[in-house]
Amino acid sequence: MALLEVEDVVAGYGAGPDILTGLSVTIEEGTSYCIVGPNGAGKSTLLRAIAGFLKPRAGEVRLDGVLMNGSRPDQMLAAGICFVPQDASLFPMMTVRENLAMGGYLVNDRALLRQRMDMVYETFPILAERRGQNAGTLSGGEQQMVTLGRALMIEPRVVMIDEPSLGLAPMIADQIFEKIRGFGALGITVVLVEQNAVKGLENVDWGIVLDLGSKDFEGPADGILADPRIRELYLGKTMSKGMT
Template identity: 50%
Template structure:
């Protein structure tokens, strides 16, 4: 069976600099959630950027639904169904909630379809429906987070790549954000997550992937990683010693 996403022996880096991601392979099936954990600077964000087409791999290939993504631009990759939520998951703070949702749906040519997607996104995050005319930047942090995920949902991707969703959030919003991610995953969208908060990330995922120095260290079912004390001590360090 071909995977939905197949990253094969990808090496990537910036400009004339050194390789940051080394010969990295990983696959993701439909509706699967995998969480990549690893120390700062391991190359996790770089890997997601390579999948999203923001950074061209130096070697290796990335296949999506059996199609090779090499040479495709980021916007083409998004249209194929891969949505990237970068670390700085910006919304447009000066636009209204409705405008934010419409901006995302612009990539859909069929207007009736775009409208129905927006409606479905609002159905998923009802508070946004009550605030369609509000300037997005004036909503609470929690509401802005909902808008981030509603926007992603609007383009109805097959995969969402999410970089550090909990970074910089208040503890109450961290819980809320992971429940949004679960909600998105249970709608059938596959998720490739990068997360510093290893416990929360693994609890949200089917598989845990450890990355260090640009390489894959291991991949295992997330509950195995959470339950195995030696794995915790060896690979997850302080993050899991609570």
């Protein structure tokens, strides 16, 4: 059974039009995914619908085969579905350690909290060095690492990350992607959304192309990257925006 199943989901905002127009996506445990597609395709909306921030108007979101429609974000989080939104903000006047502790607010056991924090510091050694520093004083890349570290604090089954490379210099973005690739070894299933389609696909197993709120195409990421025709057809729109 798939870990997460999104089936024929229709979703939109308030009284507005349908943004997701009958979208189906399957997320298998241990496979990493990148969702790509032009601006406004509904990529962020899909993550919000899965994470419980947006209730589907129709269709189903299932976790381990269990219907989750209508679950609140905190319930999805407790079920191991962690969403790192594009504008995930830190508490700038709080230390790195305190920001990470916020991610572990569901953990009541102090020893376990300590253990998870050590695991985050092992994954992001720079954060161990900066643990006593206010998050607001960190570089953009380091702040993104705190955001990801905070997600790891709940030991999620799935982490969905919206535009992890946004606003970062290419070299820093590469470091972030390298860290995200390592999440698989921690038993975490990764779902990325990336405006930089090629970079995103280079760092995952499977690519899903969205357009106009539904799925255009999906397949092995290396296959998509290697096929010039598919690249032209499905990545052209995103690549023409100055992406490489």
